[in-house]
Every structure is written in C-alpha cells, then in structure tokens.
Amino acid sequence: MSDTESLQSRAAALDAADELGKLREQFVLDDGVYLDGNSLGALPRAVPGRLADVVEREWGQRRICSWDEAGWWTAPERTGDLIAPLVGAAAGQIVVGDSTSVNVFKAVVGAVRLAGDGRDEILVDESTFPTDGYIAESAARMTGCTLRPLAPADIPGAAGPRTAAVLVNHVDYRTGRLHDLPGITAAVRAAGALVVWDLCHSAGALPVGLDEHGVDLAIGCTYKYLNGGPGSPAYLYVAARHQGAFDSPLPGWNSHAEPFGMRPGFEPADGAARGRVGTPDILSMLALEAALGVWGGVSLAAVREKSLALTDFFLECVRHHVPDGHVESVTPAAHAERGSQVALRCADAATVMDALIARGVVGDYRAPDILRFGFTPLYVGFADAERAARVLGEVIRG
Template sequence: MTFEDAKTRDAADSLAHCRERFRLPPGKIYLDGNSLGAMPASVPDRMAEVIDCEWGDDLIESWNKHDWMGAPERVAGRLAPLVGAEPDELLITDSTSINLFKLLGAALAARPKRSVILSEEGNFPSDLYVAQGMESFVRGSRLQTVPTDAIAASISDETAVVMLTHIDYRGGGRHDMKAINAAAHRAGALTLWDLSHSAGALAIDLDGDGCDLAVGCGYKYLNGGPGAPAFLFVARHLGGELSNPLPGWMGHAAPFAFDPEYRPCEGIGRFRTGTPSILGITALEAGLATFDGVFLTCLEAKSRSLSELFIGETERRCGGQVRLASPREPEARGSHVVFAHPHGYAVMRALIEAGVVGDFREPDLMRFGFAPLYNSHQDVWRAAEAIGRIIASGEWDQPRFHERRRVI
C-alpha cells in the first residue's frame, strides 16, 4: 500500500473527526494507547473548572451542589454503551486490582461449596497476584492455571469462578467470551473478565455474551489519564446474591447515619468502599465523552483496518527480521499488535526517539496499540516505514538504546 492509499482510507474514515477530540503532540505517532490513552482536549479546562470552582469556591458543598456523591454511578452511565451493559450494572471505583479482589471474594462467597479460581497460564501478572492473595484471604480457595486451549475443559464442579483477561496483554490474543461464559455456566461456575485491554477499542457485549462479572481500567483506551479510576461490572441477576468483601462507609445503605453495623445499600453501590476520587473521575468522564456518537461496530472495524495495515506494511519492509507474535486472524486478536525482534528493547527505544511511541514486553516483544478514535492509517503507514528504516540501518544498535529505563 502507498502513503496515498493510506490517505484515501483516512478520508473515508467515519471516525476521523474524533481525532480532534484529543491533544496529540506534534511530531509523534502515538501507538501506546493500550498502556496510556492520549489526553482528551477538554481535560485541562474541565479539570481547572472542578479545581477552581467546585473544590476551590464551593468546597464541601460540591458533594451536593455538583453531585460529587453520585459521580461513580453517573460516569458509569457513560461507560455502559461501550461495554454492552446497563448503567446500574456498572460502578466507577478504585483500581482494577482492588475491584478484582472484591469480585473474586464475592464470587467465592457465592459458591461456598467450590474452591477453585480457574485462570490461564500467562494471564496478566497483577491479576494472578490478586488471585494468589485470595488463597490466604479465603481459607481453602486456590488458584488453578492451565494452558489457554485447556480452559473450557478444565472447568469442573470445583470451579467457583473463571478469571480471564479478554485480550492477552502481550500477544493480543482474544478469548471467545460468549463460549467460555456458556461453558462455565453449564458447570455452575461464574465468570470474571478483565477488560483493561479491550474496553474502548473493541465491540464488547457483556450482557449479550452472558458475562457475570468484569473489571477494567480507565486509563488505556478509555483515555481517563494516568492512574484513572477503574470500573467493575456485576450482572443484574447477581446483584442481590453478591456481597462486597471490602465493605466501607460509602457502600452503606445510609453512610451519613454512621451506623456501627454495616448494612449494604441496594444495587451496584454496595461495591463502593471509600470516598470516590473526584478529580480522577472528572478526567475519566472527559475521556468517556470522546466516544460520544461512536458506534462500537465502527470502532472495531477501524481497529482491524489499522492493525491489518500495520502487519502488512511492517512485514513487507522487515521481512524475516521480525516475527509476528500476535494472532494473524483479525477476529482472534485485540487492538494491539506485537512483533518480536532479538533486540526488541533497543529497537523500541530507537523508535521512540524517532517519534514512534510503542512499548516493550519481555523477553523480545515490541507492542503497538491502535486507538481507533485518534490513530490514523497515515500514522500506521509512517510507523511501519520507521520500523523498516531503523532495523535495516542498524540505527537501534547504539549504547544508549540498550540502557534499561524504569518504564517503557
């Protein structure tokens, strides 16, 4: 494909106008939205308004005057269409790991005769750490990990909950959510999905696919900013069955009664624990607003178009010097593409210095994330060109590119 062909695709792109909703630094091709989304253009003014007026002038009155108290549920309403859920099934709160802990604990309590948390080998480490911690929190519970292709067959009458990440954080492989939910339900188990690498980039249908529980972060494709609040999902039919293992005053039926005995509120609000982070939720709300008017089918179609172009152009330029480490079939992967190179770390450092920003995962994986709202086909074409040039020239093999940074 030529650069002119890429421009033609962008001219026909129904999401092209969304790029204006972001502040993108000139001279950079940002392909790391799968780690930290770009900043929405509206964030500085909106944050200034909340800091100067709501916090600065109205102070504590803002809990009522500006409905700070209702922010976790109100902002969840903006998220609901992006993940195929009803607003009252979602809550914006805490971090992904804390939410995972809450829902794992709730699932184990709801299946008291079962003890196994089933997951896959190579799942996102943080998720596995939380599940390992649950073993000491809930006596008798245990984490069982199996190869990806053995998940469905490993669900048994001992399985309380199947905990999986929708999109593999390294290679980008995609689970068949609907099929795994069905297999778990046939065995009487619950399912818990981590949507951190799919929400905001793919068409997700939590209710339609029969999901029980889910978590996800707000700072990747949802563009909520570094450390943005996460979200949790509890299917409506489970709302009265599950309890929060980390109860706090904000999840109490009457938090300002200061009752010494905990009484959970009705609905999803019972999964609140402490005071919501208003500044974080404000930035996330601006991130979710960038999806206004966007159809999920268009979002996923553009994700595939960008990734297909990237794979084709990178392989054409690099030949056998890189290896595709993601599924080749579009329907089998998420919105990031991974290429392996023996010196992938140094190559990625050279690319970042050249203005093409991706990231690296051990041992040799270069990750490139495609955010359909602001990445263009021209971005992708130029990025592939840069990869080919840097590898062919050996530009990456300079001492400074081999020096390890704390984060990449």
C-alpha cells in the same frame, strides 16, 4: 509508483474515507505517531478545562458543598453508566473507583462467595497480566480456595463442580490475543461457576457484550482506550442478577445502604453502589467523566472495523518495510482472535523501542522480546501505521 508510494497512497485514501478520523481533533496529539494508547490514552481536549473547573470552582470555592451540589457523591455510578454502553451493559451495573487490582480482588472474592459452598477452586488465565494472577492468588488464599492457572482455551474443559470462579483476560496484554468471551462464559456458567472478565485491553477497542453474553462480573481500567488519564479509577461490573447477593470483601462506608447514618453495623447498598469502598477520588473520576464525552455517537462496530483494518494494514506495511526474519508477529492473524494491538517479537526489542521513540514512533516494550503497538481507532490513522512500520524498518536496518 513504488511499493512504498502505493502503501502511502492507500493509507491516504483510507484516512480520507475514515468516518472516525474527525475524532482525532478531540485529542491533544503532536506530529509523532502514538501507538501506546493501550497503555496510556492520549489527553482528550475536554479534560483540562473541566478539571480546572472542578479544582478552582467546585473544590476551591464551594468546598464541602460540592459533594452534593456538584454531584461528586454520585460520580462513581454516573461514570459507570457512561462506560456501560461501551461494554454492552445496561445502566446500573457498573461502578467506578479504586484500581484495577483492587477491583480484581472484589470481583474474584465476590464470585467465590456467589458460587456458594462446596466449590473451592479458582481458575485463572495463565498468561494474564501479572497483577490479576497475584491478586487471584491472594483471593484464593483468603477464601480457602486453590488457584489453578490454565490457558484460556483450556478453561471450558477444565471448569467443573469444584470450580467457584474463573478470571480471564478478554485481550492478552502481551500478545494482543482476543479470547472467546461468549464461549468461555457459557462453559463456565454451564459448570455452575462464575466468570470474571478483565476488560483492560478490550473496552473501548471492540464490542464486549457483557449483558448479551451473560457475563457474571467484569473489571477494567479506564486509562487505556478510555483515555481517563494516568492511573484513572477502574470499574467493576456485577450483573444485575448477582447484585443482591454480591458480598464484597471491601465493604467500606461508601457501599453502605445509608452511608451518612454512620451506623456501626454494615448493611450493603442496593445496586452498583455495593461495589464502592471508600471516598471516591473525585479529581481523577471527573477527569475520566469528561474524557468519556468523546464517545457520544461513536459506533463500536465502526471502531472494531477500523481497528482490524489498521492492524491488518500495519502488518502488511511491516512485511513490506522490515527486512525478512527480523520480526515475527505474535498477534493472531485471525480477526476473531485479535484485539487492537500488534505485538512483534524482535531481537533487542528494548533497544529497538528506544530508537523508535527517539524517532517519534511511540509503542512500548514488554519483556523479554516484544515490541507492542496499540491502535486506538479514535485517533490513530492509516498513515500513522505506514509510518510506524517504515521507521521500524529503518531502525532495524540501522
């Protein structure tokens, strides 16, 4: 048996033993290898039928009556409660709606206000996904704070008596590095500041433990590992202990204590609903709700175990299939520092990714020189990992 045959044989055995493998049937996939679920998750089979029902019956036939009778009005909190167990939150702390960027604004401004007077500095992960930095800059400008970008590892030492809020990514979108959520959270809280975690690249890929680790606020998108569909609404977590004092910069009528009272004065709703803004986007929200159905009975520990096994195996296959010196992993080797993707630095990365996609291996390119491969444990298997590495080697050899 050749080394390649040995890898393929191991992949087959790992796939056969994979308890999550049967979940792949719940998604629409083809005979390619889809390693871009960290950008846009695959379509869950339950979604098209549910969305057709929402459109044709709930909207088409029942129209306005569906706001109450079909539960449209309460969908933001109900969908939030479906996400809650995936990020280690008790019910009643997450609300779904608006984009990730808008939720970053709510969370960072809200955190600054919760921190109280005398604190006028916001720390932000310097390697963050750009939107977080741009929005944090706006939040700083509009709350009279200064913004200080820092490496996440330096945040515990930097948070001090002037720090109001800290915005940090759980997993770096580019490198796939997993940051120390428990440690950074504890340090920020010890400094009297509040931490906002961006879970875009971790929710649905690994355990998060928001409640367990005492996180203050968190936000995340739902179209990556949560498979909500293109641009599906994001979510906001405000820990129960902060809800009563949470002061949103976007107090739309949906966050009013009595929305249909139509009163001129604003009185904030209790609970997670305080994080709502305007009329929720029902088609996308209910598509997401249907998509979240695949998580019933899924163990996040099993997801994490498979994710690490997949990325370990992919890296091993890359070492075997790709000639030395052509790619370099910028994703940490240590499991404790790795999310659910592998990022490889590569010359001509954009061209290489185009060639991979043309051959059915879909990852993505991030400027200037990164090939990014996301491993979604619910529908990616070990044979996929071996094939992706093998095709990468073929492309690089030309």
